[in-house]
Amino acid sequence: MTDVDRIAELRNALHRHNRLYYQEAEPEISDAEYDQLLNELRDLEERHPDQQDPNSPTQRVGGAPLEGFTQISHLVPMLSIEDVHEVKPTAEESPSPPTDQDDLFSPKPAHNPYANLVTWHTRLVKNLDGRPTTLTVEPKIDGVAVSLLYRDRQLVYAATRGDGATGDDITANVRTIESIPLVLPEDAPKLLEIRGEVFMNDDDFAELNKQRDEAGEPAFVNSRNATAGTLKQLDPRLVAKRPLDCIFHSFGRVEPTVFATMDDFHEALPRWGFKASKWLRHPASLEALLECVAELNEHRHEFRYATDGAVIKVNDITLHEGLGSTSRFPRWACAFKFLPEQKETVLKTITIQVGRTGVLTPVAELEPVFVSRTTVSRATLHNEEEILRKDIRIGDTVLIEKAGEIIPSVVKVITDKRPEAVNQAGPFSLPDFLNHRCPSCHGPIEKPEGFVAWRCVNFECPAQAVTRMTHFSGRKALDIDGLGEAVATKLVEKGLAASPLDLFDLSLDQLANLLLDPAKSGSGKQSKERRFGEKRAQTLLDTLRRAREEMPLHRWIFAMGIPHIGESTAKELSRLHETLAQLASSSILPALADLPNYEALSISKRKKENHPELAPFAIDDSLGPVAAQELVTFFSSEAGRNVLARLDDLGFNPQSDNYAPHPTTSSEAESDLPLAGKTFVITGTLSQPRDHFKALIEQHGGKVTGSVSKSTDYLLAGEKAGSKLAKAEKLQVQILSEDALTDLLA
């Protein structure tokens, strides 16, 4: 056999084994044997570069990074589906059938969660005009839609939905998804435009976030965001490392047509090498349809991926054309969207978490209960006011749901089930519960006027250590890569660091030998603890050194995590002060703190200018009396003095890189800049991250603040701008597009 023949033979065999493994779960060979065949193929391909094929099984690792995505027109547009929402019970309606005598004698009106689905079905029956059909019901997967085109059984391209007519070409990324076939078997149609949902399963998603945390990268909020973010990557090799999967559910153009019903299509999927939903029903009546939908809602949380509804389709494909579509969606399908699952459980106790800035957050400790695919035993209660509003008390039976299928929350108390003793005890009081002491350091707690949260006012409180450290090393603070929550937690636990500045005393040895918690593998098996290791330890030490030597004053101010001192306030402070020592003995801050209106979060520039001692500084809106008071308190506290002394001992003296306390008289060059003295707010989706535009504006002498006010000069607005745009329009602030900004800079 020639090498070229062997290459073809190996590719066919590998495509087939892939299909057996992923779709039919009946592998004929072991993983090792598979790898052996793959290696043989890789060697042969290396020796015969002319035999390259993007659909070879060796190409899953991802090719060279792309410059950007090109556009692809779908052969058949990707329509959306009509959403049909499950109906919430109103206060008067009973959510469940009557349970006791009283209810039977004065029945509450019955609640029908399916009212909208009944309406949809009635309309469908009318449109069908007597023609019979069954329906199909399947899970609506909460992932990212893709459309793949196979010509002559070879994958030609993969595209995102885009605007429905054209989408991004993400072929290189999709090729790396192992459960997607690159080549189809003989019985597949010559032309197949097939659609599905790319997603990450729960275990893989949890593992990915854990790795990100350890690497000091921000976690994804849910698996759909993680999937969408991954598919948008320009480097397919990075995509190949992410655990993506895909389930197929529909099609665009198919030639020749080889199926007459959605069922036929569904059955063909695994034969051709595609994953299909394992859960599928075929109700023939409205009653059966409602039962199937209820059954799916009951079982969907057992799936390993996120679902948010049931997709209902007319089974007989020949009827689809006759039913037609509206401008937005076909009449032969709908998506029944489930309300978030709610469960009752008992509130065992309330614990109080101490955040980075000392904010005390009450957390519900619950009798564990399975909600939306995970066991929930805790839920944030936000703050004392929220607890009082819902009158939540320890010992109550409460109703739990996951907001957006992610964050557990307490919906309400089932007051009928409140024990008499709990009733007698009266409403929950956070300070009484804590004896007016921080649960971590036992220091005093306070609730400043005008704030909803109680706070521990001890800056050296150990409970704040981990969050302080991760804030200190965050991207916008000192940008210390490799110091995420996992590492910070271990350092605090082992007593190696109690405050951020302790990081600078760590030795290579201490870091390298740090043992991190074991990672959970996809199958849920526990692996061993992992050493941090020399390589990562050295990188961390190098980054720390760089932070010490190169980071400007405003980054240090922000990194300290003083309440109310955000990024722009820190910049304004470093414009007004050259060093930390200057800041600590500032005469501006006490004057500012003394301004009336302490409760207001900021005080406008104009009012500051009415005060002679402040006027020459032209202090902007990011620095108001509240922030000034926080700084004064901090620098006069023992904790603040300790920080300064510690920095001195370490020999650090960060310098301002924007020092210009009297902007009108000092830097003439600066006022020549095109945006000098102009204040911007950025909103909406732009072509680049906001930080890019922020830096651009600042380089040209402008300032960027977080909220629109009378002193805002321009709003840079991207797509989907919301409330800020509305406010800017109301205040007649000039609104700029990206292009208009470019013009302004020129």
Ligand code: IVH
């Ligand atoms: S069928 C015209 N089936 O939901 C109907 N879509 O909200 C074609 N989706 O664009 C789609 N699970 O991306 C279908 N089992 C399923 C689905 C599903 C998720 C997505 C799909 C669609 C969107 C509509």
